[in-house]
Amino acid sequence: MLLPRVLLTFLLFSISFLRGMQFRPALGLVLGLALLAQAQAAPGPAAQSPLRPTKAPIVPPEALRSDTLANRNTPISLPADQQAPVALRRPPEKRLQDLRGQREFQYVKPNEEPKDPSMWSLLWWRLSEWFRKLLSGADYENRGRYVVYALFGVAFLYVLARLLRLDFTNVFGRRARTVPLPYESAIEDIHAVDFTASLTEAESAANYRLAVRLGYLQVLRHLTERHLIDWQPEKTNHHYLQELAGTRWAPDFATLTRQFEYVWYGELPIAPGDYPALRESRQQFLHQLTRVAA
Amino acid sequence: MENSSFSSDLDASLPQGVPPHEPAADAPTDTSSLASASASQPLPLEPLKPRTDFSQLSAHTAAIRRELAKVIVGQQDLAELLLTALLADGHVLLEGVPGVAKTLTAKLLSRTLDVPFSRLQFTPDLMPSDVLGTSVFRPQRGEFEFRPGPIFASIVLIDEINRAPAKTQSALFEVMEERHVTQDGTTYPMPEPFLVLATQNPVEQEGTYRLPEAQLDRFLFKLHVGYPTMEEEVRILLGHHSGFGGVTADVVQPVLTAAQLADMRQLVRQQHVEPKLLEYIARLVGQTRSHKGLYLGASPRASIALLNGAKALAALRGRDFVTPEDIQYLAPAVLRHRIQLTPEREMEGGTPDDIVKQIIQQIEVPR
Numbered sequence: 001m002l003l004p005r006v007l008l009t010f011l012l013f014s015i016s017f018l019r020g021m022q023f024r025p026a027l028g029l030v031l032g033l034a035l036l037a038q039a040q041a042a043p044g045p046a047a048q049s050p051l052r053p054t055k056a057p058i059v060p061p062e063a064l065r066s067d068t069l070a071n072r073n074t075p076i077s078l079p080a081d082q083q084a085p086v087a088l089r090r091p092p093e094k095r096l097q098d099l100r101g102q103r104e105f106q107y108v109k110p111n112e113e114p115k116d117p118s119m120w121s122l123l124w125w126r127l128s129e130w131f132r133k134l135l136s137g138a139d140y141e142n143r144g145r146y147v148v149y150a151l152f153g154v155a156f157l158y159v160l161a162r163l164l165r166l167d168f169t170n171v172f173g174r175r176a177r178t179v180p181l182p183y184e185s186a187i188e189d190i191h192a193v194d195f196t197a198s199l200t201e202a203e204s205a206a207n208y209r210l211a212v213r214l215g216y217l218q219v220l221r222h223l224t225e226r227h228l229i230d231w232q233p234e235k236t237n238h239h240y241l242q243e244l245a246g247t248r249w250a251p252d253f254a255t256l257t258r259q260f261e262y263v264w265y266g267e268l269p270i271a272p273g274d275y276p277a278l279r280e281s282r283q284q285f286l287h288q289l290t291r292v293a294a
Numbered sequence: 295m296e297n298s299s300f301s302s303d304l305d306a307s308l309p310q311g312v313p314p315h316e317p318a319a320d321a322p323t324d325t326s327s328l329a330s331a332s333a334s335q336p337l338p339l340e341p342l343k344p345r346t347d348f349s350q351l352s353a354h355t356a357a358i359r360r361e362l363a364k365v366i367v368g369q370q371d372l373a374e375l376l377l378t379a380l381l382a383d384g385h386v387l388l389e390g391v392p393g394v395a396k397t398l399t400a401k402l403l404s405r406t407l408d409v410p411f412s413r414l415q416f417t418p419d420l421m422p423s424d425v426l427g428t429s430v431f432r433p434q435r436g437e438f439e440f441r442p443g444p445i446f447a448s449i450v451l452i453d454e455i456n457r458a459p460a461k462t463q464s465a466l467f468e469v470m471e472e473r474h475v476t477q478d479g480t481t482y483p484m485p486e487p488f489l490v491l492a493t494q495n496p497v498e499q500e501g502t503y504r505l506p507e508a509q510l511d512r513f514l515f516k517l518h519v520g521y522p523t524m525e526e527e528v529r530i531l532l533g534h535h536s537g538f539g540g541v542t543a544d545v546v547q548p549v550l551t552a553a554q555l556a557d558m559r560q561l562v563r564q565q566h567v568e569p570k571l572l573e574y575i576a577r578l579v580g581q582t583r584s585h586k587g588l589y590l591g592a593s594p595r596a597s598i599a600l601l602n603g604a605k606a607l608a609a610l611r612g613r614d615f616v617t618p619e620d621i622q623y624l625a626p627a628v629l630r631h632r633i634q635l636t637p638e639r640e641m642e643g644g645t646p647d648d649i650v651k652q653i654i655q656q657i658e659v660p661r
Contacts, residue, residue: 165642213661216661217661233658233659234654234655234657235659236617236619236659237617237618237619237661261613262344264568264661265571265616265617265618266566266568266615267566267568267615268345
């Protein structure tokens with residue numbers, strides 16, 4: 001009965017493999033192995049098929065059966081043991097010690113403390129002893145096995161974390177280092193600047209470049225407060241132009257942006273007679289923005 | 295004229311699809327009077343004047359774009375970055391799958407320049423002397439004579455550069471960085487301009503060798519050449535169908551001489567860069583050296599490349615100064631081949647462009 005099942009397993013696996021499907025060979029193999037396992041686990045042929053005729057037990061001939069000890073009625077008497085008690089022989093003690101000292105008979109190497117050890121070898125010996133005791137004998141039953149379980153648990157959690165792509169590097173200390181470069185604009189928050197006072201101060205000092213910059217930041221703050229742009233430190237002016245695309249503010253904001261860029265990034269010098277036009281364009285934009293919001 | 299150039303710059307800086315003075319769809323409803331006021335009273339003209347005359351540069355680059363557009367459909371960004379590299383005097387590595395017109399674009403760009411051109415097809419059995427040249431013995435004179443290799447040209451197109459092993463690729467180290475070749479103790483300078491345009495297929499494909507990091511660092515940009523859009527592909531098919539095989543490369547004519555290119559590069563070198571933008575570049579590149587997702591960061595050569603590229607791009611866009619947009623726009627092209635991901639980040643499917651994007655988002659724009 002086993003041979004047909006083996007053949008059936010092979011047939012299933014072959015057919016499914018030839019079909020070229022990705023999971024079919026595995027399915028065929030599993031099915032066939034299941035059949036094999038059932039065949040192994042099943043009881044013998046006699047119990048499996050009760051209708052099959054059982055063989056008759058082999059019985060010895062009558063002549064042989066009548067001559068057994070069980071059929072005799074007379075008891076058997078054995079002669080008494082007349083020999084002297086067996087003397088226990090012991091090998092000479094010296095010979096025994098010689099044999100014990102031979103390397104061929106040292107079945108278990110004793111882990112003895114090194115004689116005349118250095119600090120390094122003593123440290124290694126003690127460490128190996130500690131591990132040996134931890135992982136064998138009674139210590140293993142008491143403590144060592146829990147250590148092994150913990151190691152397996154940690155390995156499982158590590159694999160799980162890798163599969164789930166969890167990143168604990170920040171938790172355990174490795175952080176992306178930041179380049180220590182002084183950058184004063186990073187600490188400037190457009191919501192915290194008093195633009196009126198700062199602008200007045202810059203204009204009175206004839207620092208028109210700074211005034212244009214502060215004026216542009218003021219425009220950005222107003223646009224942010226009216227939710228027309230989403231102000232973020234890493235965004236460029238072009239990002240804000242894109243956010244305003246399609247609105248009525250886009251063309252004028254583009255003009256202000258260009259003014260700011262030429263003055264701030266381009267560092268174009270501004271004559272005192274030129275600044276009022278720049279201030280006028282900014283104020284006109286802010287005025288329209290404020291009136292619409294009102 | 296100056297005001298008109300300003301206006302063109304403004305129009306270029308406007309996002310796509312922004313009609314000037316068009317009423318806003320999401321603007322408050324009670325603004326009809328204001329809208330008319332805004333349209334009737336535009337913002338006053340600014341009293342700003344550009345310091346550099348880019349009219350010649352704009353005319354030449356526009357002519358190159360026109361010539362390229364005779365054959366190449368789409369790929370506007372690629373053309374802009376190639377022109378940027380041309381103005382910044384930097385080599386370009388074009389990467390893309392076969393059939394996206396990498397070689398054709400490089401070949402056509404070289405045709406638009408009236409300078410010596412040579413093409414090298416890199417193969418696995420190519421030797422350094424096949425690239426650089428070799429000394430041959432002249433029995434009549436009883437001495438060796440150096441025969442220059444195909445690298446001695448102004449525009450060198452190296453096709454499939456990653457088909458050659460590292461030995462041959464390393465032959466390009468000196469010539470790409472120092473612009474000269476040393477052979478038998480003699481140094482031979484390269485002509486001006488000298489530009490290497492190399493193409494390569496992605497390294498996952500069979501029969502290729504990964505370029506050494508030292509060589510990758512010598513390329514100003516690594517540009518990805520992607521697939522065309524559906525509309526562009528239809529236009530390509532239409533062109534081939536109507537022309538019974540497409541337009542030949544002969545229609546592209548030289549529009550720029552070496553002297554004109556040298557003048558344009560001189561303008562680019564004089565571009566103004568605000569000191570805070572230099573710090574911004576340094577921070578961007580410096581962050582690549584400390585990012586936890588990167589095994590190898592970018593070198594100071596990358597900072598210089600980003601600076602030169604930004605200056606060229608600003609000139610191409612009609613400005614005589616660099617803005618953070620220029621730097622952010624070029625950062626992926628400058629950095630993507632100069633950084634290496636950690637194995638973990640690579641296994642997670644990350645790309646260098648993702649990291650560059652993260653770094654850009656982490657650093658405040660100087661304003």
